[in-house]
Amino acid sequence: xxxxxxxxxxxxxxxxxxxxxxxxxxxxxxxxxxxxxxxxxxxxxxxxxxxxxxxxxxxxxxxxxxxxxxxxxxxxxxxxxxxxxxxxxxxxxxxxxxxxxxxxxxxxxxxxxxxxxxxxxxxxxxxxxxxxxxxxxxxxxxxxxxxxxxxxxxxxxxxxxxxxxxxxxxxxxxxxxxxxxxxxxxxxxxxxxxxxxxxxxxxxxxxxxxxxxxxxxxxxxxxxxxxxxxxxxxxxxxxxxxxxxxxxxxxxxxxxxxxxxxxxxxxxxxxxxxxxxxxxxxxxxxxxxxxxxxxxxxxxxxxxxxxxxxxxxxxxxxxxxxxxxxxxxxxxxxxxxxxxxxxxxxxxxxxxxxxxxxxxxxxxxxxxxxxxxxxxxxxxxxxxxxxxxxxxxx
Numbered sequence: 500x501x502x503x504x505x506x507x508x509x510x511x512x513x514x515x516x517x518x519x520x521x522x523x524x525x526x527x528x529x530x531x532x533x534x535x536x537x538x539x540x541x542x543x544x545x546x547x548x549x550x551x552x553x554x555x556x557x558x559x560x561x562x563x564x565x566x567x568x569x570x571x572x573x574x575x576x577x578x579x580x581x582x583x584x585x586x587x588x589x590x591x592x593x594x595x596x597x598x599x600x601x602x603x604x605x606x607x608x609x610x611x612x613x614x615x616x617x618x619x620x621x622x623x624x625x626x627x628x629x630x631x632x633x634x635x636x637x638x639x640x641x642x643x644x645x646x647x648x649x650x651x652x653x654x655x656x657x658x659x660x661x662x663x664x665x666x667x668x669x670x671x672x673x674x675x676x677x678x679x680x681x682x683x684x685x686x687x688x689x690x691x692x693x694x695x696x697x698x699x700x701x702x703x704x705x706x707x708x709x710x711x712x713x714x715x716x717x718x719x720x721x722x723x724x725x726x727x728x729x730x731x732x733x734x735x736x737x738x739x740x741x742x743x744x745x746x747x748x749x750x751x752x753x754x755x756x757x758x759x760x761x762x763x764x765x766x767x768x769x770x771x772x773x774x775x776x777x778x779x780x781x782x783x784x785x786x787x788x789x790x791x792x793x794x795x796x797x798x799x800x801x802x803x804x805x806x807x808x809x810x811x812x813x814x815x816x817x818x819x820x821x822x823x824x825x826x827x828x829x830x831x832x833x834x835x836x837x838x839x840x841x842x843x844x845x846x847x848x849x850x851x852x853x854x855x856x857x858x859x860x861x862x863x864x865x866x867x868x869x870x871x872x873x874x875x876x877x878x879x880x881x882x883x884x885x886x887x888x889x890x891x892x893x
Contacts, residue, residue: 531569532569532575533594535554535564537563537564538558539558541554541563542554542555550594551592552594553589553590554589555590557587557588557589558585559586560585560586563582564579564580564583565581566578567813578749578813580594581749583609593608593890595607596640599640600640600888602643602644603640603888604640604814604816605638606741606744606814608636609635609744610636611751613632613633613740614631614632615631616631617752617754619754620869623863632835634840635840636741637841637890639737639741639888641887642885643811644817645677645818645823646686646883646885646886648669648670648677649671652669654693654696655668655692657692657696658688658692661695662717664716665684665685665689667685669681672801672803675805676803676804677883679879679881679882681878682875682876682877684719684875685878686736686826687736688703690702691714692716693733693734693886694733694734699732700731701731702727702731702733703727703728704726705718706726719876721875729843730889732888732891736828737827738827738828738829739844740839743854745819746820747812748812748814748816748819749814754866756813756816760785761783761862761865762786765809766821767794767803767804767808767822767858768820768859768862768864768865769792769858769861770784770789770862771784771789771861771862781862783862784862791859801859801880801881803822803880804822820865820866821855822858823855824853824854824883826884827853828843829843829844829845829851830844830845830847830849830852831849831852832845849874850874851872851873851875853871853872854869854870856871858881
């Protein structure tokens with residue numbers, strides 16, 4: 500059964516009606532409509548201007564889905580936005596934040612199916628993408644763009660004069676392109692520096708004391724999960740589960756953040772064709788020619804693209820496929836077969852997880868379920884990152 504409401508230019512209507520509207524201030528200032536889909540009829544009892552919705556008559560032990568559309572009418576295209584497991588007949592959750600931290604978007608709490616749901620991994624030998632698992636992820640904010648070279652330098656220069664040291668200074672093809680040639684240790688320390696620079700509590704420490712004296716500012720420590728202050732209000736890397744949920748943009752069962760095929764109109768990557776030149780190796784790669792994206796194959800290596808160049812996904816995030824690999828918190832390891840809540844990966848390992856593909860990677864690498872891995876010391880020009888924040892930040 501479906502209960503509709505909308506986020507659009509306008510004002511708050513009575514939420515007991517099938518349709519209501521609230522002031523528009525996110526999603527690039529365009530109308531956005533929502534509806535609740537579930538096994539029983541629901542009644543919206545509250546919908547606040549700051550993005551919270553409450554509905555009743557939810558059936559305990561089932562799942563409901565909040566769906567979204569850009570317009571209403573005969574051709575309305577509803578897509579999934581949040582999957583909500585129900586443990587109470589009255590549900591309250593936040594769908595969006597009209598005033599998120601600068602340059603960030605709210606990723607709402609909810610469940611999603613993590614891993615390869617289309618058989619791509621098994622067909623191509625990537626068995627680490629299965630078994631699929633239902634993962635509940637709490638709400639968080641994520642940078643809408645990859646960290647640019649300009650932004651990296653701003654924080655890096657502050658950090659260098661405030662007790663931080665790095666293995667790599669970082670580089671960028673241009674100021675507006677993503678930073679690259681930084682390793683995992685560099686970006687974790689940079690997140691701490693970004694926090695301190697903003698007057699927030701850092702997340703990463705050199706031991707489990709989580710004390711002021713143990714803030715991670717130098718060296719190459721293989722941080723343990725209990726060396727992270729997960730409830731601190733500072734910046735950190737996303738976990739692998741957070742990254743995949745955010746990359747999917749609320750949509751389920753799709754190969755990429757936007758659908759099931761890929762082209763250079765959607766991401767910066769390399770189109771690999773068969774040796775005979777008869778066509779792309781991967782049937783979902785629909786480019787008419789092979790090679791690097793010609794828009795960025797300009798003779799200036801590496802062939803990255805400016806951050807934010809391509810359209811955003813359903814949560815307002817750009818470049819969740821292609822451009823540069825994105826570093827995650829987790830050690831790389833096998834998937835669990837059971838449902839999980841806010842997983843943080845294996846306790847140890849040799850590689851840290853990278854996600855999203857890159858300018859020199861294939862269409863397959865850009866799949867949302869694809870799992871990359873890299874030594875923490877790796878610092879190639881194909882890797883970058885973005886940060887996340889806990890909810891409730893200014």
